[in-house]
Amino acid sequence: MVDAVLSDVVNKAFDYVIVGGGTAGLTLAGTLSEDASISVLVLEAGESNLDDPKVLILGQNAYAIGDPKYDWNYPTIPQHHLDGRCLFWNRGKGLGGSSAINFSNWTIPPAEDFDAFEKLGNPGWNWNDLEKYVHRIEKFQKPTQDQIEKELYTFNTDTRGHTGAIKTTFPVSTSSSLEIPYLQVMNSLDIPFTDGYGGKPCGVFHTTLTMDNETHARSYAANAYYTPNRTRSNLTVLTRAHVAKVIFADNTASEDLVAAGVEFLFGNNTSTRHVVHAKREVILCTGTVISPQILELSGIGRSEVLEAISIETKIELPGVGENLQDHQVTNLNYELDNQVDHETWDRMADPVFAAEQLKLQPNGEGMHCRGIVSMAFLPFSKFNPEESDAFFTQAETNVKKQLASSAYPGLAGQLELQLQVLRNPEVADTEILCFPGRGFYTLLGPPEPGKQHLCVFVFVQHPFSRGSIHCKTNDPFQSPDIDPNVFSNDTDLGILVEQIKFVRKLVEIDPLKSLIIREIEPGPERESNEDIREFIKLTLATAYHACGSCSMLPREKNGVVDPTLKVYGTRNLRIADLSIIPLQPLGHTQSIAYIVGMKAADIILVEKKKSEA
Template sequence: MAPLTFHPDHVVDKSFDYVICGGGTAGLTLAARLTEDPSITVAVLEAGEHNIGEPLIDVPGQFAKTFGNLKFDWSFPTVPQKHSLNKSYLWQRGKGLGGSSAMNFYAWTKPPAADIDAIEALGNPGWNWAEYSKYTRLSETFHPAQKDQTDIFPHTHDLAFRGESGPIQVTAPYSVYTIDKLFQETLVNKGLKAIKDPYGGDITGTWMASGNLDPKSWTRSYAATAYYMPNRERKNLVVLTEATVARILFADAPGKELTATGVEFIHGGNKFKVHAKKEVILSAGAIKSAQILELSGIGRKEILESIGVECKIDLRGVGQNVQDHTFLGVSFELNSNGNHQTYDLMRDPKYAAEAMRLHAELKGMHRIGITSFAYFPLTSATPEAPALIQRAANSVEALKKSGTLEPGQAEILDKQVEMLRDDAVPDLELIAFPGYFTSITAPEEGKSYVTILIVLNHPFSHGTIHAISNDPFAPPAIDPAYFENDNDLENLVQHIKYIRTMSETEPWKSAIVREMDPGPNCQTDEEIRSEIHLRLSWNMLAHRRNDLNAATGKAGCRFPELKVYGTTNLRVVDVGIIPIHLATHTHATAYVIGEKAADLITGRVRE
């Protein structure tokens, strides 16, 4: 049996058809699909450890247990945010095989069709909902909810929207059905539509999410276990972990497009090279891919000169157009009459130990997932919507007149305004977490809680990611420019105000004892704004921003083939290619990018 990963001798000074920088979600997907052809050779370089078989990854129901652990998490800091109390935030990102698919909360969600069609409308042919739907079904095998689940809650599915034979196992996680019932019924009573199955392009309403869990073992199904492990015996696939990419190597060709010939990487403190006969592919995630490009001499000339790197291509879009999917929560104490078996039980060490024992028997709390979601337009949240939408439109017009926008950014912002005006496109997102998940006050022993998480889906604030050193181990400067555009802060304010109106509607009204955080001392809009600044402490997982502005064909990598401008054979294959943020959590989308890129590279055409 082949080892989990390989020795440097299998890579150093060897030549492969394709060298993939990054063994994360999209990178392992791409590697698995390319090596289906035994004549194609692939080497994958992953900076993290292999981490396969780690219980903190495999066993669900351990939300955030890997966060801050440098074995699993890059824990990238942002620069101080001048529009958010000058605070620095941590960006949790997966480190090791599988990338962020190994550490997210395994909620399997997909965007509205309009968000994906917007990518094509920005000048990227072939990147539309029909293509997305095809490739996402290719990535998954769906297992409907089991009878013991449907007996207590009406899980509904449309199998036409689901995959039947893909590597990622997807099912309905076990849920705290009393919380789902409260959340779903309340939002329907408030006027939202109940969605039978949110995986066909319509997510505007309230619905139950699946999770990427294997119901045969109730373990996480993710890139390393689903795309790599079944294929690691292939003679044409080599995966080297603890290999940090230092830079892309190019052939000397003055005045011509650059041709990548290989990669310089660091392993065990020593520098080595691996050669590419056909292509080098960056799949290091939106943060590291931008940094590697700059360390390789591709990016803004002034940035490269400041870190002592020779500029080979003055490509203005590298590291620009960063959009982040920020979140925070509003927590409530539940009425004790509700018999809620929430995640709060896991704070008891004895209960937690018993839950882990039960998991070995495929029982207990460790089968839990985050299941209740709602997405809806601003017009469904507040009568102030028309004025707020016009306010956002006015801010975009002012930016366009300022002369400060990057290439292609005006088109992206115009598209965001267009989507904001479209009631079929959701602007707000709520998630019901069945437990206490805020930090101002402390939960009390023996009580049950629910936290409504709020998420900013289409941020108008666009930031940057740039290298600040030619040392590949030095983290780049991440500046998401939180709340630089005040419409983003206002969006979160409206989330919180909407959640508070739920207390006027049954069954939520009778089920809630009190709001814990932000609590009764936070009432006015200005007080809510202050709380958001204080409590916006970290962003959601799994690649929620893009750093290559690919929308207009000039800024970063050119669609649809994903090649970096000015090069013949260097591609970017990760969520950093997405030019406009999506109303979803981007885990499932990363597989789509890997799957579609494999067909673009090989020329395969799927019906």
């Protein structure tokens, strides 16, 4: 149904009510509605934002991020280990969710990261199973031979999908005068060029973008899984519908709860609650921040949290909102020799140049067709081999301290898997990303006009720290308290210190060295480990990849959903988004959100078929 209105939904009944029209939600809706015998409703709190240039033109996300039309922009609570700093979590608001405003990187984790899900108690959630979804979701578009030779694009068509709805492609061009030297210097340190996919991303490579190489526009959940299917009579999508809670049918104390529908508010009316009914299931696809909030507002969670916001406890489920993990990032900034034009993103500060780039985009030219694609996924042992053993010993000590202060059941098993990856010289555990331009996380003001910069981002990819998300009020319009508890395990901070020291060695090697005039940040005055640690605390940001707040784990290990994504204690309430991921995987997480959405559809359709047999 095209452009549903409130009367199409209120007091109506649908087989499946999907809360959240983001990356996973629209993938789920588009796949479920292929079965014409079922009815699907999607409720999205944001606007549609379809055909919007701030969404479709990749580089325009810089203007969408922070804009309340496109971005929820959630603040965290002050972070104890960042000297009280608050971080801001940008999350897509509107159809497509964060796939509509992200940086479009398409990466796939190592096989070991997917296999870890199964080791934690989730049969069927392993590399062999989940890789199949990569092939179903992706439509890889090969570069030309000229691009391959000029840009050093490496790929293996066997590791890529070719028939899916999400189009991926290499940029038409890169800022090759910077990004190719970055690849070459990495390679000179025995870091291999790699395809980056197929479960073995360890090495250095140009990643692909979620972009259509014919229109040069963003390929994302809305134009892949909704727009082509919006005329289906069994698919209804209502935007500006803010869900307040799940409604449960009456039951006896010994029975699992049955989700009968949801209450929601519409548009600017924050006082009138509407109801829509679910004949089969309610599925939350509202993401790592909001899925635990809706559970708590619905009476599912830890009783003391619910009592504090005057919500009756329907299911005691202590794992709701716990086990929160997120990738953390900071950057080094370098000033370049201005005698060479590197075509960095610095030039976009000039409004005349920026306007020219918009005109070039439809033809596949200019900055908006480039993206940030030059990355290395490396094992930790690459950074400081001489001191790796001492670092691993300290990491084990930090884990023991963490476990001694935590009553979280099942955490020990997670952290042991992470220690195994940290020690493994064959498995990627970190990310270092090259960006032609001034970095985003800086202690300085805007760059000087006419200056050119190189930025190198460094990431914590498998964080040991654990945080939480909990309601602070029973008002559904108030965002919950987000506490990523950054650096509560000091190993995460130590990993970033070693990466910064490694990058400093990297840029002293030609062909990079001859391009750089000076290091701006952290700066030569910050030389010791302690100085670097303080710089990181001042500049650290989220990488927008949070997961785990409704973890798929056994119930006795603080799980919230089982391997079929059903919420424990319910018969027909599921969660299908990144909140169910129990252990943070390496890389950029949009691909995993698509996988969760499509796998959820398969699980649901199989169960439907069995129930009808």
